Amino acid sequence: AIERVPAEHIQFIIHDITGQVQHLSTHSYGCRVIQRMLEHCEEPAQTAILQELHACGSALIPDQYGNYVTQHVIEHGKPEDRAKVIELVKAQLLGFSKHKFASNVVEKCLVHGTDVQRKEIMLQMGKTNERGESTLVMLIRDGYGNYVIQKLLDTLGVSDYALFMQMLQPDMVKAKRTASGKQVQAIEKKMHRFDFQSTYCHVSLPSPPASSENISTATTPPPLTSDVQSPESSSHASTNGDSIDGPVQGINRHSLATHKGDIAA
Helix, strand or coil: CCCCCCHHHCHHHHHHHCCCHHHHHCCCCHHHHHHHHHHHCCHHHHHHHHHHHHHCHHHHCCCCCHHHHHHHHHHHCCHHHHHHHHHHHHHCHHHHHCCCCHHHHHHHHHHHCCHHHHHHHHHHHCCECCCCCEHHHHHHCCCCHHHHHHHHHHHCCHHHHHHHHHHHHHHHHHHCCCCCHHHHHHHHHHCCCCCCCCCCCCCCCCCCCCCHHHCCCCCCCCCCCCCCCCCCCCCEECCCCCCCCCCCCCCCCEEHHHCCCCCCC
């Protein structure tokens, strides 16, 4: 009805959904209704829905169904709506990146954000916590966080890529002592995206600093999870996408091996 019936005939749907957006966004079927309304409803209804979504954004990002609604806003929403989601992601970057569902939202921010927004996320990764632990090291050795690093390497422009390599290389050395070999190898494959000696790039790769702590000593926001593999990082992983396909009783649809591709591939 939302897709095909003229807006004047479905006002009763919009009326009943008002005030229920968070509840519907975290329901296996309701989340699809919200996505279709964002696609097909007229501007006033879309604005009202987005206001409710932004008010509960931090709760939706790690939700098994709400993350699909948030990804939809990032991919199809207005720049100002995308920016609000990215600000939420930056505030809890470590916890979201290590979370089974929220990590997909982080990746969607990297794909659809601006160069400036990607760089802000990158710099946030370079920070250390109050114990001097590097965010990057913790992401490298996490089952979901390492996918976020790979996506960042895939999406950065050449100059920001060179800066990120300067940040990443010393932490890769540290991570090799504790991280899975496959996780480290998967990231290393992405570390040769640009030939910095090429005449086309005209960028020289800076020498890595002695320690990643030189980048920033700021404290990261409290994460959703501990510094070790998160309890949410089960053997089942979600999949990037705008909606859920087919009737769903539960979200456990893919194993970690198929979460955005086999990590060993």
